[in-house]
Every structure is written in structure tokens, then in C-alpha cells.
Amino acid sequence: MPGILVILDGLGGRPTDLEGATCLERASTPVLDALAARGALGLMDPVAPGVRPGSDTAHLSIFGYDPFQVYTGRGAFEALGIGMDVRGGDVCLRANFATVEERDGDLIVLDRRAGRLPDGKPFEEVLNGISLEEFGLELAFRASTEHRGALLLRGEGASAAVTDTDPHEVGARVAEAQAKDGRALRMAEAINAFTRRAHEALRDHPLNRDRERRGEPPANAVLLRGAAVMPHLEPITAEYGIRGACIAGGALYKGVARLAGLAVRDVPGASGDLQTDLGAKARAALSALEGAELVFVHIKGTDNAAHDRNAQAKRAFIERVDREFFAPIASALSWDRVHLCVSGDHTTPPAVGEHTADPVPVLFVGSAVRPDRVRAFGERSAGEGGLGRFSGRLVPQLLGYCDLGPKFGA
Amino acid sequence: MPGILVILDGLGGRPTDLEGATCLERASTPVLDALAARGALGLMDPVAPGVRPGSDTAHLSIFGYDPFQVYTGRGAFEALGIGMDVRGGDVCLRANFATVEERDGDLIVLDRRAGRLPDGKPFEEVLNGISLEEFGLELAFRASTEHRGALLLRGEGASAAVTDTDPHEVGARVAEAQAKDGRALRMAEAINAFTRRAHEALRDHPLNRDRERRGEPPANAVLLRGAAVMPHLEPITAEYGIRGACIAGGALYKGVARLAGLAVRDVPGASGDLQTDLGAKARAALSALEGAELVFVHIKGTDNAAHDRNAQAKRAFIERVDREFFAPIASALSWDRVHLCVSGDHTTPPAVGEHTADPVPVLFVGSAVRPDRVRAFGERSAGEGGLGRFSGRLVPQLLGYCDLGPKFGA
Numbered sequence: 026m027p028g029i030l031v032i033l034d035g036l037g038g039r040p041t042d043l044e045g046a047t048c049l050e051r052a053s054t055p056v057l058d059a060l061a062a063r064g065a066l067g068l069m070d071p072v073a074p075g076v077r078p079g080s081d082t083a084h085l086s087i088f089g090y091d092p093f094q095v096y097t098g099r100g101a102f103e104a105l106g107i108g109m110d111v112r113g114g115d116v117c118l119r120a121n122f123a124t125v126e127e128r129d130g131d132l133i134v135l136d137r138r139a140g141r142l143p144d145g146k147p148f149e150e151v152l153n154g155i156s157l158e159e160f161g162l163e164l165a166f167r168a169s170t171e172h173r174g175a176l177l178l179r180g181e182g183a184s185a186a187v188t189d190t191d192p193h194e195v196g197a198r199v200a201e202a203q204a205k206d207g208r209a210l211r212m213a214e215a216i217n218a219f220t221r222r223a224h225e226a227l228r229d230h231p232l233n234r235d236r237e238r239r240g241e242p243p244a245n246a247v248l249l250r251g252a253a254v255m256p257h258l259e260p261i262t263a264e265y266g267i268r269g270a271c272i273a274g275g276a277l278y279k280g281v282a283r284l285a286g287l288a289v290r291d292v293p294g295a296s297g298d299l300q301t302d303l304g305a306k307a308r309a310a311l312s313a314l315e316g317a318e319l320v321f322v323h324i325k326g327t328d329n330a331a332h333d334r335n336a337q338a339k340r341a342f343i344e345r346v347d348r349e350f351f352a353p354i355a356s357a358l359s360w361d362r363v364h365l366c367v368s369g370d371h372t373t374p375p376a377v378g379e380h381t382a383d384p385v386p387v388l389f390v391g392s393a394v395r396p397d398r399v400r401a402f403g404e405r406s407a408g409e410g411g412l413g414r415f416s417g418r419l420v421p422q423l424l425g426y427c428d429l430g431p432k433f434g435a
Numbered sequence: 436m437p438g439i440l441v442i443l444d445g446l447g448g449r450p451t452d453l454e455g456a457t458c459l460e461r462a463s464t465p466v467l468d469a470l471a472a473r474g475a476l477g478l479m480d481p482v483a484p485g486v487r488p489g490s491d492t493a494h495l496s497i498f499g500y501d502p503f504q505v506y507t508g509r510g511a512f513e514a515l516g517i518g519m520d521v522r523g524g525d526v527c528l529r530a531n532f533a534t535v536e537e538r539d540g541d542l543i544v545l546d547r548r549a550g551r552l553p554d555g556k557p558f559e560e561v562l563n564g565i566s567l568e569e570f571g572l573e574l575a576f577r578a579s580t581e582h583r584g585a586l587l588l589r590g591e592g593a594s595a596a597v598t599d600t601d602p603h604e605v606g607a608r609v610a611e612a613q614a615k616d617g618r619a620l621r622m623a624e625a626i627n628a629f630t631r632r633a634h635e636a637l638r639d640h641p642l643n644r645d646r647e648r649r650g651e652p653p654a655n656a657v658l659l660r661g662a663a664v665m666p667h668l669e670p671i672t673a674e675y676g677i678r679g680a681c682i683a684g685g686a687l688y689k690g691v692a693r694l695a696g697l698a699v700r701d702v703p704g705a706s707g708d709l710q711t712d713l714g715a716k717a718r719a720a721l722s723a724l725e726g727a728e729l730v731f732v733h734i735k736g737t738d739n740a741a742h743d744r745n746a747q748a749k750r751a752f753i754e755r756v757d758r759e760f761f762a763p764i765a766s767a768l769s770w771d772r773v774h775l776c777v778s779g780d781h782t783t784p785p786a787v788g789e790h791t792a793d794p795v796p797v798l799f800v801g802s803a804v805r806p807d808r809v810r811a812f813g814e815r816s817a818g819e820g821g822l823g824r825f826s827g828r829l830v831p832q833l834l835g836y837c838d839l840g841p842k843f844g845a
Contacts, residue, residue: 068822075830075835079845082844103845379838381838409807413824414477414823
């Protein structure tokens with residue numbers, strides 16, 4: 026029997042009024058409430074009680090990985106988040122476009138953000154044209170927002186044991202990357218070669234000539250920091266012997282799902298924001314259930330509204346999810362043929378505008394789920410639910426209800 | 436926003452009557468019940484379900500450390516508990532004053548407790564006068580109750596990989612400490628030097644001459660056992676970037692708090708027993724909130740009464756805590772400006788007179804806490820509370836509600 030996991034990003038909330046109700050509790054969600062009446066609820070600490078999770082660590086934990094073991098630094102997950110194809114063993118570094126000046130053979134940093142470059146995309150091509158083949162490394166560079174980007178290095182010699190080239194101050198020299206251990210010597214050399222070659226490629230770039238003509242600082246160097254290796258994750262699809270599908274707008278969620286072995290489906294209109302086409306996501310989820318035992322749906326808008334500190338928008342988006350996503354899902358599916366889990370990856374109270382450590386509500390529905398007395402989907406009702414409180418591991422629990430879990434022991 | 440954590444030692448109980456009520460539930464606690472009505476309750480396993488915790492392991496877990504990782508043996512925490520200034524890397528050994536006799540150059544144990552020496556304090560000075568400088572080690576000795584004490588060794592060569600000098604039987608030779616690994620060779624030599632020098636210093640001590648004159652066995656040797664290293668703990672104050680304050684009577688609690696980075700405040704009248712001045716503790720806590728984001732208050736009397744197997748005294752003390760501590764706290768604080776957590780470090784049922792593995796009730800109050808329907812502070816009501824059941828980690832959860840937590844991930 027297949028299972029479907031729906032994560033509403035930043036779903037959890039805090040009391041917004043004197044009665045203690047949250048955005049979710051104030052939202053009108055007749056479909057989720059009917060599902061709650063049929064299933065069982067509980068509270069999940071995404072990572073552990075009192076841990077304020079990032080979206081990356083929370084999703085690792087929800088998929089059943091221990092983030093304290095596998096989360097090796099934000100660089101690798103940031104690269105996932107901007108849509109790079111990061112695989113286990115790849116080393117990623119956070120990158121800044123910067124303005125430098127050559128002085129006696131050194132590169133001196135004049136501006137760490139190249140005048141807050143509005144968009145580094147036009148420079149991607151020349152940077153991706155740089156070869157580090159003599160070091161046995163493949164390279165990929167991607168620009169993200171403004172002056173930011175990420176560099177990915179793949180190959181035998183890739184190592185995260187290297188220091189930053191970013192001197193973190195204006196007027197200083199671009200630093201030489203140093204190896205932190207003997208095995209990283211060639212990696213440090215490769216990074217220093219990249220730095221020189223990037224400067225050469227960017228120095229004479231026509232767009233930088235244009236910037237200089239307009240009196241703007243040229244984006245003529247790439248500063249690197251925070252080398253982090255992507256861990257080798259055992260795909261849950263292999264561990265469980267199943268097929269998995271992911272329906273998400275945001276790159277990070279697609280990336281984590283891909284690492285976990287799920288096939289990412291492109292859904293036109295799934296934009297990863299408040300305008301996302303929820304009907305298209307529901308149709309894609311129903312279609313994915315035809316060919317996969319695990320379907321993971323990620324809906325981001327709840328978190329966006331909460332980061333914008335807009336409680337009204339969060340509540341309205343939850344109501345739209347109930348109407349446009351869960352209504353078609355609930356009317357198409359028969360709960361003796363599929364299991365459903367609905368939760369969030371963390372709490373984002375609009376009054377805070379950031380992730381907090383509070384637990385999130387969880388709902389399981391399906392024939393294997395022992396029903397409880399709770400009849401509404403909300404934080405406080407989940408606290409009275411039959412599933413109690415636990416940390417992460419929604420996917421293993423969902424697959425367990427679906428009788429897809431491997432046995433640990435005999 | 437600051438947070439205050441109040442631990443009533445050994446608070447949890449077991450049914451004391453046919454109705455299943457505990458001491459806490461039988462106690463009249465109008466202030467705690469009003470706080471319960473405003474906040475949310477749950478049950479905590481101090482370390483993990485079914486683990487019968489010591490006060491040391493429970494407090495480590497409550498502060499967010501994993502006692503299975505950092506609890507390296509009771510010696511180091513016992514030394515904390517008798518008020519020694521134990522720091523990360525220090526090695527502590529449990530010590531007994533004993534009576535020995537020299538025979539052919541060996542020391543033969545005649546009495547492992549020197550006739551149950553009533554007080555080893557008068558011998559502290561000569562023992563602290565011993566130098567182990569040639570081994571690169573500093574030394575501190577402290578007597579505790581009767582014939583007991585602790586030896587602390589600090590320095591580059593300090594190692595816990597040494598065997599006991601205590602032969603654990605009468606008539607046997609005082610053992611030579613042996614190194615369990617190559618790096619502990621000098622440590623073993625240092626301990627054997629201490630043993631010889633302690634014997635020389637004690638042998639001719641005037642108090643021992645007096646004891647011999649009275650026909651009492653002299654306390655002329657120190658037997659050592661259970662070498663344990665104090666782990667290097669990352670102070671939570673550094674991890675969270677906050678200031679912390681501790682208000683406690685007992686040395687162990689002050690010691691753990693100091694390791695966690697909290698500043699220990701001296702409160703006259705806070706005696707760590709049933710006679711403690713609870714009003715003084717409340718005033719100290721309120722004053723500490725002016726200059727710290729985390730205030731930890733430890734109240735010991737509940738556990739003392741339970742170890743004395745006195746259910747009536749435990750109940751009466753809980754009522755006094757409600758009246759003399761929580762009443763002034765609740766009337767002084769505004770719950771939109773501070774978060775409060777009230778719990779115990781373990782269960783000590785008076786009928787057992789010892790720590791048991793049962794979970795303990797937890798109450799959180801403050802604007803970030805989703806209220807539940809529970810309106811009384813007790814073990815069974817906590818089992819119906821909105822926070823469910825979890826293991827330890829009260830301090831991370833409290834600081835999470837206060838929006839003081841670092842983010843794990845991005």
C-alpha cells in the first residue's frame with residue numbers, strides 16, 4: 026500500500042490571541058478536520074525538543090536520517106537549495122562575487138559584494154568554463170541571489186578540510202586556501218587555481234567593462250568560504266525497496282528528496298511560494314501514487330507568509346491548501362488503499378518571523394492508524410492526540426503503516 | 436525574553452492512596468495550579484524511559500547534555516557535589532581515610548574506614564600541602580562525610596586510566612596504581628607518590644597520635660578508587676550567547692550549573708534542605724532575572740523528605756514552596772515578558788526512599804506556550820497535558836520559547 030506525506034513548511038504556530046489559538050486553529054479547514062476525525066494526531070519535534078531546526082536538518086530528520094550524524098555544514102545544503110545537483114562526497118563552498126585590485130601580484134579586496142551585484146547569473150558561463158581537470162576535480166558554479174553563489178567540486182580529491190579564501194574584510198588580500206590535513210593539499214591547490222582563473226575570466230568580461238564604464242565596481246573575483254561535504258546518504262528507496270516521488274517547488278526540498286532516492290516530478294505551476302498552483306500539485310500527487318510507494322509533497326507558502334510576519338496571509342493560505350489541495354486528494358483517495366501523513370517541518374510563528382523550536386502537529390490517516398478522539402487539525406488538538414510526542418521520522422512511520430518497512434532484527 | 440527554570444529535586448511521586456494520588460497531588464498548591472491553568476503540562480523522563488537517574492545525570496540531561504556521552508563516572512561529579520572546583524579535564528578519585536600498618540615496606544590495610552572516622556576535615560590541610568609538581572600535576576583534597584573524601588588532579592598528564600589503590604579488603608596491601616594505557620604512566624606514578632606522601636603526612640599527625648592514645652585506629656592512609664575525568668562541556672551560555680544565573684543550596688547543582696556556564700549566586704539562607712529560606716530564593720531569582728537570560732533555581736527539600744521516607748514532610752514542603760516561592764514569583768512576573776518551567780529532576784517516592792525511573796511532571800508558562808486544558812499541577816494531570824512526553828532538555832526548550840536558541844541548519 027502506498028503512502029503520501031504532505032509537509033506544509035513552517036506550519037506550526039504559537040498563540041495569536043488571548044484564547045491561545047494559532048493561525049492553523051483559526052483557519053477554516055473542513056477537509057483536514059474531517060481527516061483528523063478519521064485518523065490520529067500527535068506532536069513532532071522536527072529534530073529534538075528545544076532544537077530550532079533549519080528546513081534542511083528538519084527534512085533530513087523527517088526522512089529518518091539523524092541530522093546530528095549527517096548534517097556536515099550548511100554549504101552543501103545551500104547548494105542543494107539553489108538547485109545544484111549535489112551528490113554524496115561533493116564539496117560545496119559558499120561564494121561571493123567581489124571587487125578586487127591587483128597589487129604586486131596580490132589580489133586586494135575593494136568590495137566583498139561587488140557593489141551588491143544585482144545578479145551573478147550572467148557570469149556563470151565563464152566560471153563553469155574553468156577546468157580543474159589536472160587536480161582530478163569537476164567543477165560547477167551557480168549564482169543565487171544578488172552577489173551570492175556556490176561552487177561545487179566533485180572527484181576523488183574533493184575535501185572540505187580547506188580554509189576560506191574570503192578574508193572577510195575590505196583592504197585585505199584574497200587569502201590562499203590552506204589544507205587542514207594532508208589529504209586536502211591538492212584540494213587547496215585546486216581552489217587557489219580556481220581563484221586565479223576566475224579572476225582572469227571575470228577581469229575582462231564585457232559585463233564588467235560595462236560596469237566600470239558606468240562607475241560601478243566590477244565583479245572581478247569570487248571569494249569562497251565554508252567548505253562542506255555532502256554526506257553519503259543511504260537512499261530510503263533502496264533501504265525499503267520502493268519507488269519514491271517528490272512534488273515540490275523549492276529546490277532544497279527537491280534536493281533532499283533526490284538524496285533520499287525519490288524521483289523529482291516537475292509540476293508546472295508549483296512555484297514554491299504563495300501563488301503556487303495547489304490543484305496542479307494535488308493532481309500530480311494523485312498521478313504519482315500510480316507509480317510510487319512513497320509520494321512526498323512539499324508546500325512552501327505557509328512558511329513564506331510567516332517569514333513575512335503576515336498571520337492573515339498564513340491563515341488564508343492554509344485555508345486555500347485545505348480547499349485546493351486536500352479536498353481533491355480526500356475525494357480521490359480511499360483510506361483503505363493509501364496512508365496519509367500531514368505535518369510541518371518546523372514552527373514559524375508570524376509574530377517571530379523565523380523558525381522556532383516548538384513542536385508541530387502531525388496527522389496520520391489510513392486503515393492501520395488507530396483512531397483517536399481528536400476531531401480538528403491544530404496544534405493544541407494534536408497535543409491531545411493519540412500519537413503522543415516524538416522526534417522526526419515521519420517517513421519511516423508512514424512506510425511502517427503501509428507495511429513497507431524492513432525488519433530490524435529477526 | 437528571559438526564562439526561569441525551577442527544579443524541585445525528587446518532585447515526582449507514586450500513588451500514596453487508593454485513589455492513586457501522589458504527595459504533589461495531595462498538596463494544596465493554588466499558585467502552581469493557577470500557573471498550570473495558564474500554561475501547558477507534560478511528562479519528562481529525566482534521562483530516558485526506564486532510566487533511574489542520579490541527580491547528576493538528570494541535571495546534565497535537563498541542561499541539554501547527553502549524559503550517555505558526557506557522564507564519565509561518578510567520581511568527578513561527586514567531587515562537584517562536595518563543593519570542589521572541578522573543571523573539564525580534571526581527574527577525580529573517590530577517597531577513604533583508612534588505617535594501615537607498615538610491614539616489610541608494604542602498607543597493610545587494617546581498617547578501610549579508620550574506625551568510621553567521624554570527620555576527615557582536620558586532615559585536609561596536610562594533604563593539600565602535598566606537592567605532585569614533578570609530575571606536572573596540581574592537587575586538591577577535600578574531606579566529605581565521615582571517612583570519605585575526594586582527590587582532584589589537574590594538569591597535562593591527568594588521566595583516568597589508572598587502577599585503584601584501594602584493595603577493597605582488610606589485610607591486603609595498599610595496591611600500587613597501574614596505568615591502563617601508555618599515556619597514564621606518569622599519572623599512576625603520581626598517585627603512588629601521593630599515597631606514600633599522604634601516609635607520611637598522616638602517620639605523625641597530632642590528631643592521629645590522640646586517636647591512638649584513645650585506642651582508636653589512626654586515619655594514617657588515603658585509599659583511592661574510581662578515577663574519573665570531568666568532561667569538557669560546551670557551556671550553554673556560550674552556545675546560546677546568553678548570561679545564566681544559578682540559585683541553589685546544594686554543591687552538586689551549583690557545580691553542574693557552573694560547568695554549563697551559569698554564574699552561581701550566593702543566597703544567604705538557601706541551605707539545600709527542608710529549612711531553606713524559600714522567600715530569599717524567590718527574591719534572588721527575581722533579582723537574577725534583571726541580569727541574565729536564564730535563571731536556574733534548585734530546591735532540594737522535596738528530595739530530602741522523600742529520602743527520609745516522610746510523605747507528610749514532602750507534601751508540607753511542596754505546600755511551603757507554593758506559598759513562599761511561587762506566590763511571590765507569580766505576583767512579580769508578567770507572563771508576556773518571561774517564560775517559566777517547573778519540574779523535578781527525578782521521582783523520589785517516600786515509600787521507596789530512593790530515586791526511581793518514573794517520569795516527572797513538567798509545566799511551561801509564557802506567551803509562546805500553547806495552553807492546554809489541564810488546570811492542576813500534578814503527575815496524572817501532566818500525563819493529560821498538551822506537551823506529551825519527552826526526555827530531558829528542559830533548558831533548550833525553555834530557551835526556545837524565549838526565542839534565544841541558535842538555529843541548527845538553514
